[in-house]
Amino acid sequence: MSITPLMPVYPRCDVRPVEGDGCYLITEDGRRLLDFASGIAVNSLGHSHPALIEAIQTQAAKLMHVSNMYGSPQGERLAQRIVDTTFADTVFFTNSGAEAVECAIKTARAYHQHEGGDAARTELITFSMAFHGRTMATISASNQTKMHKGFQPLLPGFKYVEFDDLEAARAAVGPNTAGFLVEPIQGEGGIRPASQAFMTGLREICDEQDLMLVLDEVQCGVGRTGKLYAHEHYGVTPDILATAKGIAGGFPLGACLATEQAARGMGFGSHGSTYGGNPLAMAAGEAVWNVIANEDFLANVRAKGERLRSAIEQFIGNHDDLFELVRGEGLMLGLKMKVESRPFYAHLRDNHDLTTVAAADNVIRVLPPLIIEDAHIAEFMEKLSAGAADYVVPEAAAA
Numbered sequence: 138m139s140i141t142p143l144m145p146v147y148p149r150c151d152v153r154p155v156e157g158d159g160c161y162l163i164t165e166d167g168r169r170l171l172d173f174a175s176g177i178a179v180n181s182l183g184h185s186h187p188a189l190i191e192a193i194q195t196q197a198a199k200l201m202h203v204s205n206m207y208g209s210p211q212g213e214r215l216a217q218r219i220v221d222t223t224f225a226d227t228v229f230f231t232n233s234g235a236e237a238v239e240c241a242i243k244t245a246r247a248y249h250q251h252e253g254g255d256a257a258r259t260e261l262i263t264f265s266m267a268f269h270g271r272t273m274a275t276i277s278a279s280n281q282t283k284m285h286k287g288f289q290p291l292l293p294g295f296k297y298v299e300f301d302d303l304e305a306a307r308a309a310v311g312p313n314t315a316g317f318l319v320e321p322i323q324g325e326g327g328i329r330p331a332s333q334a335f336m337t338g339l340r341e342i343c344d345e346q347d348l349m350l351v352l353d354e355v356q357c358g359v360g361r362t363g364k365l366y367a368h369e370h371y372g373v374t375p376d377i378l379a380t381a382k383g384i385a386g387g388f389p390l391g392a393c394l395a396t397e398q399a400a401r402g403m404g405f406g407s408h409g410s411t412y413g414g415n416p417l418a419m420a421a422g423e424a425v426w427n428v429i430a431n432e433d434f435l436a437n438v439r440a441k442g443e444r445l446r447s448a449i450e451q452f453i454g455n456h457d458d459l460f461e462l463v464r465g466e467g468l469m470l471g472l473k474m475k476v477e478s479r480p481f482y483a484h485l486r487d488n489h490d491l492t493t494v495a496a497a498d499n500v501i502r503v504l505p506p507l508i509i510e511d512a513h514i515a516e517f518m519e520k521l522s523a524g525a526a527d528y529v530v531p532e533a534a535a536a
């Protein structure tokens with residue numbers, strides 16, 4: 138038998154972390170890496186944060202799981218906190234980002250199929266280079282054919298349009314349109330922020346035609362950009378939003394947030410999850426929310442983001458053979474390279490003990506824990522400089 142016990146769907150590298158310590162990952166063979174990937178925007182409080190450990194340990198000893206058939210004091214408490222601090226009136230908890238997007242898609246369709254709605258409106262307009270997860274609905278929602286290969290047939294009900302092209306989005310709306318599903322800042326697509334005009338325009342189209350604006354903030358949400366949710370930078374409010382990743386700092390948790398109006402189709406029996414909203418996840422989520430949903434904390438993320446960004450901008454000025462620009466918001470930054478980014482990210486990891494994440498469009502994603510200090514920024518810049526200085530572009534990776 139040649140297949141590995143772990144289904145070989147990931148091209149795993151040789152770095153094998155077994156421990157985390159603040160902004161560092163420690164490997165099986167004792168290496169200590171500066172972690173500016175945060176498990177792809179997940180470890181928002183870094184590794185082994187005392188408040189998160191305490192919350193999980195305490196709750197684990199009390200009650201880890203109970204069926205959603207029972208009342209949930211823990212779930213009610215976290216949902217109330219989220220409702221109090223966001224646009225949402227109601228929350229459905231999931232175990233992952235893709236499940237949060239699935240719930241968001243169902244909520245948008247159910248809005249139109251509810252009494253008084255237009256049941257023909259089943260189709261969501263989505264955007265090029267989007268990433269919404271790996272379930273059948275979420276791969277169907279993305280135009281990236283590499284994710285479709287081997288998994289046909291896709292689910293119907295999605296129409297793809299160029300990202301950030303408002304006129305194309307407007308032209309795509311028809312009698313079957315249920316709404317738009319969009320990442321305000323694309324993550325896997327290469328840290329590509331939508332323009333203000335695009336976000337405002339989508340909201341206007343939705344208001345004019347009674348459509349749902351569904352935001353996927355799985356990667357850009359929960360303080361990552363220096364606001365609790367990225368749409369706040371645009372002053373644009375969604376009807377439905379999917380969130381996950383950083384929301385419980387590494388404990389599996391996601392959520393679908395909605396206004397009361399948008400959630401009108403989500404009545405008893407319409408949706409569910411065995412594990413979703415279990416007391417242990419709720420305790421982890423509440424511990425993270427207590428830290429992040431705080432204006433001082435978010436202001437610090439913005440300040441650190443500006444410092445990091447200007448340091449990178451200054452640095453790339455001296456390396457214009459390798460780097461083109463830096464983009465993004467807060468601590469969700471993308472360093473666009475003039476050569477393939479994947480080999481350079483591997484070089485930083487393997488030779489300079491620095492983790493980042495590669496993305497589409499030859500981008501290196503810089504996603505540090507939201508608790509970084511100036512010393513971590515300085516160390517990152519040292520490692521990045523050293524990595525650029527001794528990098529030999531592999532022949533196949535030259536642009």
Ligand code: PLP
Pocket residue numbers: 177233234235236238268269270271320324325353354355356357381382
């Ligand atoms: N949506 C976005 C924007 C993401 O970046 C991701 C994961 O990278 C997902 C959805 C899927 O989340 P998960 O992997 O937790 O299912």
